[in-house]
Amino acid sequence: MGAIFFLATLGGIAFYVQNQTIPEDRDELRKPATALPDVIEDNAPPPLAWRDRLDLGAIELTPIVEADAAAAPAAPRPAAEAEGSPALDIDPSSARYVQNLADGHRLLYTLDPVLQQSALTIFRNREVPYAAAVVLDVRDNSVLAFAGHSSMDPQVDPLEVLTTAWAPAASTFKLVTAASLLENGAANGDTKACFHGGLRGITDDLLKDDPALDTRCESLSSAVAYSYNLVLAKLALNHLDQRKLEDTASSVLFQQEIPFEFAVEASPAHIPSDTNSRAKVAAGFWHVDLSPVHGAVLASIFARDGIYQPPHIVAEVRSPDGSDLTPPIPDETRALAQSVADGVGDMMVGTTRYGTASGSFRDNQGVAFIPGVDVAGKTGSLTGKRDPILNYNWFIGYAPADRPEIAFAVILANGPKWRIKAHYAARRLVQIYLDRRDAITEARAARLTENELILPARDPETGALIAQAGEAKPSPAPEPEPEADEPLPPVPGALPSIEQ
Template sequence: MNDGVTNHKQLFISLAIGAAVVIGVGIIAVRSCEPSDGALLGSGDGSGVDPEFAIGTGDGVAGEDLVAASDVVDIEEGEPAVPAWQAPDLSLPPVDFDSPLDLSAAELDPERGALVIHRDDGMLIVLTIDPALQEHLEQTVHRYEEPAEAVVAVEPSTGRILAWVGDHSDVSPVDDPAASAYPFAASVFKVVTATALLESGEVNPELVHCVPPSHRTVELEDLSDNSERDSRCVNMTAAMAGSVNAYFARQADRQLPDGSLALWLDRFQFNREFPVPLHVEPSPAEVPEDRLESARMAAGFRHSHLSPLHAALILATIANHGEMMRPAIISEIVDSNGETVYRQTPEVWRVVMEPETAERLVGILSQTTVSGTARRYFDDREGWPESLQVAGKTGTLSNRGIEETSDDPYLVFTWFAGFAPIEAPTISVGAVVYNPERWYIKGSYLAAEAILEHHRNHSP
C-alpha cells in the first residue's frame, strides 16, 4: 500500500464532510403482484397450520413464535464486562451518522466493475457491493408486493457488504427496512441461545431431550419434565432444524444462570451502533428478570429485535470460526487526482466464540435447509444445486399476540439468516419480509435468491 493510502480513521474524517443524505437503495414503485418464480400466494385463514411448512398459508398464528408489538423495549446503557480477548479495542471511526452514504446515487463503473458514488468534492467512493447480486435482488423485491422486504449480504471472512436491498409500501411501519431493527429477531435468536448453551459446557448437543410438541408458545409448565406431555424428542440439531421452542426454553432455563444471556447479547453486538457510514439501527434486546419471559426470549419469543445487516453478521460469525468482522461498505476512495487515498482492510470487530463452538454450530444449522423449516426453499427447491449446501435459521413472528387487537396492520415478520457454501462460506445473508395476512414471498425465498445468484456468478 502506497503512502497515499490512509488508515480508516483518516478516511472517515474526510467522509464526514458533506451533506446529501438519502437512506436505502430501493425506489418505491408500482410492482407486479403476480406470483411467479417459486413465490407462494398465502392466505390468513387462521387454520392453525405452521406457516414454515404450509404451502399457501400466511396466517402467522401457528408459527414459531407470536409476539405483540407492544413488547418493544427501551434499552438502558451499559456494557457487561468481558475478557479483553473477546473485545478488541476497535473504536468507531469519526463518522457523522446523521449523514450516511447516499446509496441511491451509486452507479456502475464499467472499468472497475463496481458501483461507485461521485462526490461533489471530486472524491470517488468505490463500494463493496456486488453489482450483479444487487441488481438481481432489487428486481426480486420489486416483483412482489409486500409491506416491506429487505436483504443484506456480507462476505464472512472480510465483512464486505455484498448487497443492500430494501423496499416498502405505504402500509410499512418503517421507511427503510434494510436499515431497520424494527422486526423481532424471532427464532433467529435461537442461534444466540445455542451458542450460549454450547459455550457453557453444560449441554451435550447430541443428547436427546423430550419436550412438549406445541409451536404456539412457551408456558411455565413447559419448563418442567412431564412424561405425559413431553412427546417430541430431539437433540440440538433437530431442535434447531424444527425450531422447537420448548427445547431451547427449557435448556436455557436450566443451564444458563442469571445474567449469562445478557453477556451473549453483548458479545453478539446487540444494543450497539454499527461502524459503517450507513444509518443502521442498533438491534435492541434486553433479558427480562421474569423466569418465564427469560425462557421465552431464549426460544425466540419477544425481547429482541434485529436488522438484516446484524442477522447476516451473526451467521457470518459462525461461518468465520467465531470472529465477527467489522462490516464495510467502502472498498476504496480515489481523490480528484486519481490517487487511491483509502483501501479497505478486513478487521476483526469482535471475537464472539471459540472456533470449536462455531464448528459445532455449522453442523447444527446445516439441517434447517435439508430437513427443517426452510427445506422447500433450498434442498427441496427444483433445480437447487446439490453441491450448494446452506446453513441457517428461520424465524416467524407476528406483530401482535394471539388475543391482542390493534389498529395497526397485522404483520408477520419472516426471517432467514444463513451462509453458504458450508465447506467454504463466501456469503452470509440476512433477509426479512413483513408479510400481511395474504402474502407472496417470505424471507427464506429472498435469502435463497441471494445465495443462488451469488453461486451462479462466482462458482467455478
C-alpha cells in the first residue's frame, strides 16, 4: 500500500510542477507513465533461471580475494546489515556485491560498494525525503551505483524510486531541446534569442517578439548553463515543430523501452501541437517525466559521443555446476550524431563552471573543488503546489568532461526545508569515483568461483593483474581509501536559488 500511495501521490503532484497558472484549454493532461506491456514472441528463448529472482535486498558484500591468497576471506555479509553497521567486517573498498540463490546460482553485480554506500549515506545524513542516484561506467554502461532512498515513506521500495518516472524532468529536458536545435541545423551554441520580462516564468505575452522591449539577448550555450527558460522556449518556438522535437526526444529514449535487468518504466514526453505550449515544454515545463535510470542513460548518450547502450547491473552469473551463464553485454546503437552530442556536452560544462551548479563545484573565489577535472551537467528543478510540497531537484551529467568515465543522474525530492541540492550530492559522488577509479577498474576483473570472488593472478615482476582472455589489463590498485561513511564535509558556500 505504501508503494501505491507513493506513486499515486507523486503522480498527482507532478501535474502541479510549475509556478504559473496552467491554462484551462491546454492539451490533454499528462498521464502517468506506465510500464510497457509484456510482448510474447513466438520464437522467444526460454526465460533465464535466475532473471526473475534479482533482489537488491539479498545482495551480500563479498571480499575480493587474489588468486592463491593464503588468508581465507571473511564470511559474506548482507548489504542491508553492512550499511547500518558502525564497523564493517568486510572492507567495501575491496569487495563486490554477490547474490546467492537457493538453487545454487551465484550472481555478481557491477555495483561498486563504496559508491553505493556513499550515495545512501549522503541521502540519509542530509535527511532527504526521496532520492535516487544512478552512476554508469561509460565503458559499457555497467551500473556502479544504484541507490534509492525513501525516508518520507519507508514502505516504498527503493527500486521503485530508481526505475519509475515519478519526477518531472524539469530543465533536464533543455538538453533534448538543445540537441534538437543542433540536429536540425536550426542553431548552434552561439545562436541568441532576445527577450524581456525575466528568465524564469513563461507567459504567452513574453513569447511574442517585441523589438522595443526585447533588449536582452542570450546564447543557447548560456541558456543551457544558466537554465534560461525564455531563451530555450523562444528558440524552440521559432525553429522546432512538434515532429522535430518528438523525433529527438524519441531518439534519446523518451517514450521508449530501456532494456535492463529490472523493469524500467518508460519516461513520457508528450509534445503539444500548440506552439506556445510546445515552447514551454521545450524549456522544461509540463508533460515530461523522467526515471533516474533514464536520466543516467540520457547523460551517457552525450558522454559517449551520441552512442546509446542499455545499462546492465549483472556482471557475471554462475550456475550450480559452475558453468558461466553471463548474458552478453547489450549492443550499442547511435542515438545522436557525434557533433550534436559533443556540441550539447560543451554547453553542459558551463553549468558547473559558472552556471546553475557552480556553487557546488567552485568556491566563492572560483576555485574548483575537483582540481583539474571539469564536469558536464544539467540542473533541473520544479516545485509542486499541493501537500506534501516537494521540490524535484535534478542533476544529470558526466565526468571528466573531456574524457568521460562515468555518467550519472541524481534526483532529490526535498521538502520546504532542505539541506542539499542534487548537484552537491553528484559532486561528492564524482569525487569518490575519481578517488577509486583504479580500484574500480581492478575490481572489474574479479570472477566468481564456487565459494569465493577471485582476482586473476598478478605478474610476479610488475605486480600487475594478469588479464583474462578478451579483457583489458586493469590498472594497479590505488592507496587504501577512507571509510565510505565518514562524516560528510559541510555544504560549500551559499546554495544557489532554485531555478525553474
